[in-house]
Amino acid sequence: MSHTNALSFPPPSPSTGTAPGVSQDRSQDRGVVLQVKGLVTDFNTASGTVHAVRDVSFDLHKRQRMAIVGESGSGKSALAMSLVGLVPQPGRVTGGSVKLNGTEMVGLDDAGISRIRGKDIGLVFQDPMAALDPLKTIGSQFVETIRVHQDVSVKAARKMACDLLGEVGVTDAKRRIADYPHQYSGGMRQRVLIAMAIANDPSVVIADEPTTALDVTTQAQVLDLLAKICDERGNALVMITHNLGIVEELCDSVNVMYAGRFVESTSARALFESPAHPYSKALLNCVIDPATTKRGALPAIPGSPPDLSIDEPGCPFAARCPIGRDEPRCATERPESRALASGAVVRCHFASDIPGDEA
Template sequence: MNTLRRPADGRPSAPDPAPGSTDTARHRASPGARVADREVVLGVRGIRTRFAGPQGTVTAVHDVGFDLRRGERLGVVGESGSGKSALARSLMRLIDPPGRVTGGTVTLDGTALHELSERQWRAVRGRDIAMVFQDPMTGFDPLRTIGQQIVEAIRLHQDVTPRQARSLAVDLLGDVEIPDARRRADDHPHQFSGGMRQRAMIAMALANGPRVLIADEPTTALDVTTQASILKLLCRLSDERGTAIIMITHDLGVVAELCDTVQVMYAGRIVERGPAAEVLTRPRHRYTAALLDSVVRRDRLRSGALPMIPGSPPDLAALPAGCPFAPRCATGHDEADCLGGTPESRGVPTGLGDVTVACHLPVDHTAPTGKEPS
């Protein structure tokens, strides 16, 4: 269980990492400096994804844009329905009807992915950009062995013989720390535990050396010990291979463990983005602050009183006027600015790097308690 610690001044500190971590401090220490000078591998601008339904058309991803740098680990967080998974599938062009990406551009190392045909996309997907899904059973064919499926992924993008591909598949299973990889390559997906199946899925996603790996809730169904080992594995592989990772998650402890940068989504929009060490300890957006406050804290475990964000996420088919979070916000629910217009993103320089926040009344951390002066 991830818990939240609070220092003496009452401001939230980063959520506890998954149990068993030994490397979290290094990732939290100065994430902005770690990636700021690296080249951009993925540039996203104005992505908009809509779904048609009986109640009308809803916008699940609303003008989302960001840069991802080589080796950067980006955490995308938010409640269910915030647009996290829709964004991931939009980047991979995996949105099924009745949904479709209606606007925006995606550039991978200079290649305009939004201009590619589906045939061209099949050459890119799995080779240059790959995805690890929440449930690995849906990503594997239950009738074929794990080895056969990784071999197929390799031969789809590499000019190698079946024997060479088999050798590469066994090596990949060893790289993701599956014991007795040569023998396990001949096992079927149902013969693997949940954690080992997820490792095999990561091996298949990395088979062709993608520059970007998107992981959609890859640890949700795993116990905390297995979750910790998977997170360590992703950190190691990212460091060794220089692979940039987009981690889709609702778990702030996972972000604290793995990510350099955090991107908070609400109602399909990015409401806050910046270095994880900054955003998780000094949130500017009221929604980010509420998310952090709702994480289980040690001082409340005995009392049983768990803080909650009031209300429910908005209906995307009938968004409120103004800031989408205003009806649930303790500060903005009766403020004219919050109710009257959608907030624009603004930059806030910090010692760890710039933070962007889309909030009419952002938390002011220059005040003694992290609140606005009265």
């Protein structure tokens, strides 16, 4: 159930994008669990309306692990918050549809969203210290998360919480459940958030930059844990990140986001082997390989992202693009999404002319 014109990508072969040590058999029961069509999110500010998310559409299938990548300010986190009804003021979803297991979420009141969020869709936040209440124990927050959505006693919820903490690698969970967030390390706090996100067996887990503040070793542990949990429980995963290494290790498919829109949707393997959009190529060129990168200036994309409060004609990447800078069409005509022979779906007038594209 894929919408080609909407930059959606069907579930890829389960042999792609699998973290080391994780089962690759995710091919069963691949029905759509999250369907997004034409999503628009705006922020009305004193200096004008910021169009943070512009006409975003995709289908997420059961057990699929999808990445959304792009520079800071591309709209990734605004999209994540839009999907779970947590867009901060002065922002709001102004158009489009978000259906979770067939239930429309756009337009639901706070009570309706609250019944879904945390139960059918879980969220792992970027900053666990900000997501957890520093004045409450881990146990009290965890028990509340469970009892809001499940009719169980405090004792039963506490046992469930201990079991889940043990499952995500918190040692001596029966004792540590009484600790406060500041008594946990950054990696352990992130494990707590993962456990809380899956506590009510959601269909979809959204992880918004979940390893940003962690060291490399802890990052790898958290990513392996996310992959293991989603594989074992059958959750679909949306990974919001700017780290392409995470995409290569963890994800099946990827949507590259720029200026609030998806500009390329493809499999994770295809993105690294033959990126179709100039922005995708530019992102990959900025990945540093310590074995080959010489000392001196670090690779960077020239120019700056566009002002999202200005809805200018043409391709938003044109001024930074090696092709678009010299093409009048790119400055005046906004590219529509189209499918290439390779299977990638892109917003680019000249994607088929880029070396490496199979179209």
